[in-house]
Amino acid sequence: MIRLDENEISFPDPEIYDGHEGIIAFGGDLSIERIWFAYQLGIFPWYNPGEEILWWCPDPRFVLFPDELKVSKSMRKILNRNVFTFSENQNFREVIKNCQEVSRKGQTGTWLSDELMESFIQLHEYGLARSIEVWQNEVLVGGFYGLQIGNVFCGESMFAKVSNASKAGFIHFIETNKNLELIDCQSHTEHLESMGAKMIPKKEFLKILHHNNERR
Incomplete structure (x- = not known):
């Protein structure tokens, strides 16, 4: 693995460097400039708080093509009954805070450090990160967030x-976002696989991302 220089924003080229089990580099910092640059290369930070920052570009990559989305009959009924209402970018800070704090089955603690959370809040303030809020009876009951790079979320x-x-x-x-070309889900979950997400080769993912960058 390659150690990053905190004074220089650069990464190994993930197209030619495989790293160790998907880890491209370690170290560096969590400045919004470095994070934004990393995502444009297909690289993302994932590490345990208090430990060294790890930068990943796994092969294969877990993604969802919007036209392959699977919606079960039971979910379609829930959507048609308007059980929930939705908004975008109305409460980014609460969404990311809940993502950090909500307990998950089989998981202790969180990978989302306070420093990384604040960096994403700044990215949102610059219009680079988006949040989706899910409401029930005017109470925030769900949501997610991520970075928007052209037509890739x-x-x-x-x-x-x-x-x-x-x-x-x-x-x-x-x-409701018909222009989306790809959803990068990063790592496998059964939850997203049931909705149509699948593994594709890293080279295929990077090709889509780079073509998308060129069109922006």
């Missing part, structure tokens, strides 16, 4: 305080 984390909230928000987001 790089999903970071989601939360749900009631059943189906995050899933409903995800479906609503895809179905």
